[in-house]
Amino acid sequence: MNAPSALEEGRRTREASEALAYRGDAPTRAALRRRARMRVWDAVAVPLLMLLALAPLWPAYGVGRFVVLALLAVAAGSGIALLSAWRRWGALVTLLAVLLALVLLTGVAAPVEALVGWLPTPASIGAVGQGVVTSWKDLVTILAPVGATGAVLTVPLVVGVVGSALAMTIAQRTRRPTLAALVPLAVLPGSVLLGTRDTGLAVPVGLAFAVVALVWASRRSNRLHTERPVATAVLLVVALVAGGVTGLLWQDEDRRTVVRDHVAPPPDLRDYPSPLAGFRAYLKDHLTDTVLTVDGLEPGELVRLAAMDSYDGTAFTVAPGGEAGTGEFQRIGAAVEEGLPGAEEIDVTIGEYRDVWVPVAGRISDITFTSERSTDLARSLYVNPVAGVGLVEAGLRPGDRYTLLAAPVERPDLGALSAAPVDDRALPPVTVPDSIATEASILAADATTTLARIQAVESGLRQGYFSHGLEGDTPSLAGHGAARLDAMLTGPAMVGDQEQYAALMALMLRSMQIPARVVIGFEVPNGTGAIQVAGEDVTAWVEVPFEQYGWVPFFPTPDEDRIWQEQNLEPQEQPQPQVLQPPPPVLEPPDAPPAARQDVDVREEPDERESRLSIVWVIVAAAGGGLLLLLLAPVVVILAWKATRRRRRRTRGTTTHRAVGGWSEIVDVTRDLGALVPGGATRSVAAGAVERSLGGSGGAGPAGSTGPGAAAAGAGGVGAGSAGAASSVGRTATGPGGAAWGTGRPVSDPGRSARRRGGEDPDRVRPPGSTAPGGGETAPDGDAEPGSAAGDGSAVANPIDLSAVDLRGLARRTDAQAFGYREPDDRDVEKLWAEVDETLERMRAAAGRRRWWRSRLSTRSLRRRRGRRQPGSRP
Numbered sequence: 001m002n003a004p005s006a007l008e009e010g011r012r013t014r015e016a017s018e019a020l021a022y023r024g025d026a027p028t029r030a031a032l033r034r035r036a037r038m039r040v041w042d043a044v045a046v047p048l049l050m051l052l053a054l055a056p057l058w059p060a061y062g063v064g065r066f067v068v069l070a071l072l073a074v075a076a077g078s079g080i081a082l083l084s085a086w087r088r089w090g091a092l093v094t095l096l097a098v099l100l101a102l103v104l105l106t107g108v109a110a111p112v113e114a115l116v117g118w119l120p121t122p123a124s125i126g127a128v129g130q131g132v133v134t135s136w137k138d139l140v141t142i143l144a145p146v147g148a149t150g151a152v153l154t155v156p157l158v159v160g161v162v163g164s165a166l167a168m169t170i171a172q173r174t175r176r177p178t179l180a181a182l183v184p185l186a187v188l189p190g191s192v193l194l195g196t197r198d199t200g201l202a203v204p205v206g207l208a209f210a211v212v213a214l215v216w217a218s219r220r221s222n223r224l225h226t227e228r229p230v231a232t233a234v235l236l237v238v239a240l241v242a243g244g245v246t247g248l249l250w251q252d253e254d255r256r257t258v259v260r261d262h263v264a265p266p267p268d269l270r271d272y273p274s275p276l277a278g279f280r281a282y283l284k285d286h287l288t289d290t291v292l293t294v295d296g297l298e299p300g301e302l303v304r305l306a307a308m309d310s311y312d313g314t315a316f317t318v319a320p321g322g323e324a325g326t327g328e329f330q331r332i333g334a335a336v337e338e339g340l341p342g343a344e345e346i347d348v349t350i351g352e353y354r355d356v357w358v359p360v361a362g363r364i365s366d367i368t369f370t371s372e373r374s375t376d377l378a379r380s381l382y383v384n385p386v387a388g389v390g391l392v393e394a395g396l397r398p399g400d401r402y403t404l405l406a407a408p409v410e411r412p413d414l415g416a417l418s419a420a421p422v423d424d425r426a427l428p429p430v431t432v433p434d435s436i437a438t439e440a441s442i443l444a445a446d447a448t449t450t451l452a453r454i455q456a457v458e459s460g461l462r463q464g465y466f467s468h469g470l471e472g473d474t475p476s477l478a479g480h481g482a483a484r485l486d487a488m489l490t491g492p493a494m495v496g497d498q499e500q501y502a503a504l505m506a507l508m509l510r511s512m513q514i515p516a517r518v519v520i521g522f523e524v525p526n527g528t529g530a531i532q533v534a535g536e537d538v539t540a541w542v543e544v545p546f547e548q549y550g551w552v553p554f555f556p557t558p559d560e561d562r563i564w565q566e567q568n569l570e571p572q573e574q575p576q577p578q579v580l581q582p583p584p585p586v587l588e589p590p591d592a593p594p595a596a597r598q599d600v601d602v603r604e605e606p607d608e609r610e611s612r613l614s615i616v617w618v619i620v621a622a623a624g625g626g627l628l629l630l631l632l633a634p635v636v637v638i639l640a641w642k643a644t645r646r647r648r649r650r651t652r653g654t655t656t657h658r659a660v661g662g663w664s665e666i667v668d669v670t671r672d673l674g675a676l677v678p679g680g681a682t683r684s685v686a687a688g689a690v691e692r693s694l695g696g697s698g699g700a701g702p703a704g705s706t707g708p709g710a711a712a713a714g715a716g717g718v719g720a721g722s723a724g725a726a727s728s729v730g731r732t733a734t735g736p737g738g739a740a741w742g743t744g745r746p747v748s749d750p751g752r753s754a755r756r757r758g759g760e761d762p763d764r765v766r767p768p769g770s771t772a773p774g775g776g777e778t779a780p781d782g783d784a785e786p787g788s789a790a791g792d793g794s795a796v797a798n799p800i801d802l803s804a805v806d807l808r809g810l811a812r813r814t815d816a817q818a819f820g821y822r823e824p825d826d827r828d829v830e831k832l833w834a835e836v837d838e839t840l841e842r843m844r845a846a847a848g849r850r851r852w853w854r855s856r857l858s859t860r861s862l863r864r865r866r867g868r869r870q871p872g873s874r875p
Contacts, residue, residue, distance in 0.1 A: 038177075039082070039172070041216060042168060042171040042177070042180075042220075043078065043168075045212055046078060046180055046184075047075065047078045047164060049184035049212055049213060050160065050183075050187065051070060052184070052188070052209045053163075053184040054070050054191055056188070056191040056201060056205065057195050059145070059196045059200070060139060060144050060146060060194065061145055061146055061147065062145025062146075063145065063334055065108065065148050065153065066156060068108065069105070069108045069109060069153055069157055070156050072105055072160075073101075073156060076104075076160075077160060077161040077162065077168065078164045078165070080094065080097045080101060081167075084097070085169070085173050094165070098161060103120060104120055106157075107119045108153070108157070109124070109127075109131070110127040110131070110150070110151045111148050112148075112150070127150065127151040128151050128154050131153075131155075138150060139152055139155055140260040141260070142330065142332065143332045143385070144333065145338065146331075146333030149333045150379070159191075166183050167180040167181075167183035171220070178220050178221055181217060185213070188209065192256070194259060194260075195258060196260070197256050197258060199256055202256075267329055267393055269318045269320045269329070272318070274318075275306040275318070275520050276308060276315060276316045276480065276502075276503070276520050279497075279498070279520065280468070280469070280478040283536060285535070287535050287536050289534060289535055290352060290534055291533050291535055292348060292350050292351050292359055292522070292533050293348070293530050293532050293533070294346060294347070294361075294524060295346065295348075295529060295531070297524045298524065299526045299527060301361060302361065302522070303361050303521045303533065304361065305355075305357040305358075306318055306357045306520055307389055307517050307518075308517060309427045309428060309517035310430065311432075311506075313431045315479075316480065316503060319428045326426075326427060326428065327384045327385060327387050329383065329384045330383065330384075331381070332381060332383050335365060336364045336365055336366055336367070336383050337363070337385065338366075340407050342408065344405070344406065347401070347402075348401065348404055349399075349400075349530075352398060353396060353397075353398070354398075355396060356391050356393060356395050357390070357391060358381070358389070358391065360404055361406055361408075362408045363388065363406055363407045364383060364390070365406055365407065367381060367404055367405070368402060368403045368405075369401070370402060371400045371402070372399075411552060414451075416549070417552065418449070420548050421450070422451075422514060423515070423545035423546055423547045430507065430510050431482075433507075435489050436486070436504065436507050437511040439489050439508065440507075441511075441512075443456050443457050443461075444512065453509075453512060454509060454514065457505055457508045458505060461494070461504060461556035461558075462556060462557070462558050463558070464493070465493055465494060465495045466495075466560050467497065467563065469497075474495055474563055476495045478499070480499050480500050485500065485507070488500055498540040498541070502518045502540040503518060506518045516544050518540060518541075518542060520538070520539075521539060522537045523539045525537055539557075540557075541556075542556060638859060638862070639856065639857075642856070642861075642862075646665055650833055655824045655828070656823060656824060658829045659824050659828065659829050659832050662833045662835075663683055663810070665840075666810065669843065669861070670843075671860045672855035672860055672861050673855045674694065675693040677689050683815055684808060684811050684812065684815075687807035688808070690802075691802055694799065802843070802846065804846065805839055805842050805843060805846070806839075807839070810839060814832065817829075
């Protein structure tokens with residue numbers, strides 16, 4: 001064996017002995033020192049890897065509270081795992097400790113609900129609990145940086161605590177501690193996907209993560225060769241340089257894919273009507289009313305409501321997004337654009353304004369609501385930075401207030417615009433009428449540059465006439481549909497207001513492939529301090545994008561003093577002197593002919609009469625059908641109930657239960673026919689009771705023959721003496737000692753509990769010949785049988801000839817199947833049920849059709865029977 005092999009074998013032997021001592025009951029000092037060193041390595045490397053894995057979320061949050069929360073969460077999770085490994089806690093105790101750490105850190109994750117912004121409260125716990133489900137969505141839908149809005153910091157809290165605890169547990173309590181690196185390795189790409197396109201931290205975070213993971217894994221697996229420090233350092237430096245260069249070459253924001261780029265914004269702009277379509281409503285309904293009050297704007301500045309770049313031939317609308325020039329509405333977090341130079345505060349108070357579009361001015365940096373509904377408004381606020389407008393799904397109403405932080409936007413002069421080309425923005429396609437495109441080409445025929453064409457269209461439209469179409473104004477229809485704009489161009493004169501002229505200019509420019517959009521808003525009137533903006537200050541203009549300057553406004557509306565006077569070229573009538581005319585003579589009504597003096601029979605038209613009759617018949621048929629259904633509903637329910645009961649008895653359960661179900665069907669059918677069947681009697685006793693109740697004889701045998709001293713054969717049969725002890729309906733014959741024949745048990749007194757309550761129990765066994773309180777002998781199911789006792793041999797009312805029915809034999813065969821030495825098979829069950837069907841068919845023929853159908857509709861068998869169920873019986 002050569003020297004290197006011997007050294008390697010010795011190292012393996014030493015490590016094996018140390019590992020054995022490490023895992024033994026009495027570890028050596030070397031094993032204890034190594035365990036302590038490994039615990040220190042884990043306590044440093046695992047939390048550092050988790051922090052590096054959470055670092056890509058920093059651009060998405062952009063607040064220092066995120067750093068504090070990440071440090072606390074990672075420290076708490078790692079500390080709990082280390083303590084759990086040291087104290088040998090079980091999984092349940094460790095889980096409870098992790099939950100406690102999450103609860104204690106809810107004050108940091110939800111500062112608005114926390115006590116003094118840091119300590120947990122029930123409100124913060126509830127917010128974070130809800131954030132476990134909703135914070136992931138908010139993180140990718142709110143405009144970055146999201147800050148500490150709501151409970152959006154729940155994401156780093158949960159990932160930091162749970163991920164650190166899991167990774168540290170793997171490192172401390174498994175045989176493969178290096179697998180702990182898989183946890184931060186899985187968190188890292190998740191943080192990238194939930195973050196932003198900012199790649200400033202990509203290279204340093206990736207390199208640091210790789211170095212820490214490599215060094216820790218090598219040391220943890222005893223593969224870090226400290227005896228060769230120079231070679232190890234050289235390899236590490238080469239790897240860092242290669243990774244850094246590769247990362248810098250691929251560090252491109254367009255190459256990074258994040259979730260927020262593929263998540264559609266929550267508000268659906270198609271649910272809201274065109275803001276420009278309501279232009280005339282401000283003039284008609286709120287002409288002099290205060291729509292809003294602004295403090296911080298100068299007279300003449302513009303307040304924006306909405307920017308519209310989509311036209312469908314009917315109205316300009318706010319496009320739902322998707323094109324680069326349109327932008328998307330997103331939730332804002334800490335701010336729309338932090339650190340915007342020159343930003344100033346503007347206080348806005350809503351007056352007679354009720355809409356979802358937020359009045360803004362300049363370049364938006366932040367919006368902070370300060371009214372009573374501030375929480376609801378902030379949660380439903382969305383901002384489109386490209387369009388420079390905001391939307392509140394909850395809707396603004398009188399009394400709402402907010403502070404707008406925005407930077408003023410100065411319009412560049414024409415000299416600067418002439419040197420700047422128009423920015424080719426991708427906007428939604430529009431439908432431009434032919435008359436508008438033709439007029440645009442005429443107006444811009446002599447223009448040689450894009451700016452010149454824009455100015456030619458603007459100046460050409462300003463040669464028209466102005467009118468709001470209000471009372472006393474020149475007639476001017478509202479709207480900006482294709483028909484309205486075409487009538488403007490083809491009519492005797494162009495008459496309209498900002499709504500029509502702005503729409504015309506935007507469509508003319510779009511017909512010449514120049515991007516343009518229409519903006520509606522208000523022009524701040526003269527005043528100082530808090531200036532009140534009224535409905536008459538509403539206006540609209542056109543914006544065109546220029547490179548280096550963004551969207552530049554243009555105003556194609558003529559001055560308000562350009563009013564068109566319609567000239568009437570028709571000759572006017574000369575007025576004639578008025579002459580008093582005599583009143584017209586009073587005419588007597590003509591006498592009607594004798595035949596016409598009678599009442600005239602006004603006949604309805606045939607179609608009208610038939611229509612009325614058809615309606616009446618429909619109503620009658622509907623009412624009759626409903627009544628018929630109402631009457632038939634109980635019948636259908638009863639028949640369906642009994643059919644279902646029969647099917648279950650024949651097909652459900654074991655073969656014994658199915659066999660016994662046939663006898664239960666016989667008993668229920670006879671009860672519906674009027675038989676008085678004892679509730680707790682054996683099958684032979686019940687057969688005798690049915691024969692006496694329906695057949696009218698004193699003791700029908702199997703074939704219908706009776707005798708005063710006949711004794712029923714078979715298990716559970718009833719012996720009948722000459723004294724008639726068993727002749728009454730449902731009465732159990734007894735032998736010496738008070739024991740029932742065939743049962744071997746004393747006869748109980750079921751009426752004892754009833755007598756204790758002061759009542760009479762009709763089910764108790766009465767002496768021979770006794771009668772119930774109603775005059776008839778007591779029936780075992782609690783009903784007094786009308787007439788005299790059945791045991792005297794007298795016939796009952798409407799008896800049924802049961803001579804062809806062998807109920808006692810069927811009872812004995814059922815008992816044989818229920819209490820036999822073997823379980824009946826399917827053939828035995830079907831044979832017994834065939835006999836049940838034959839017995840029921842004979843009973844139906846003996847009862848007659850009318851009585852049989854009355855029994856089928858009876859509900860006696862559907863009621864719960866009193867008495868103790870016999871063994872082997874089935875309901």
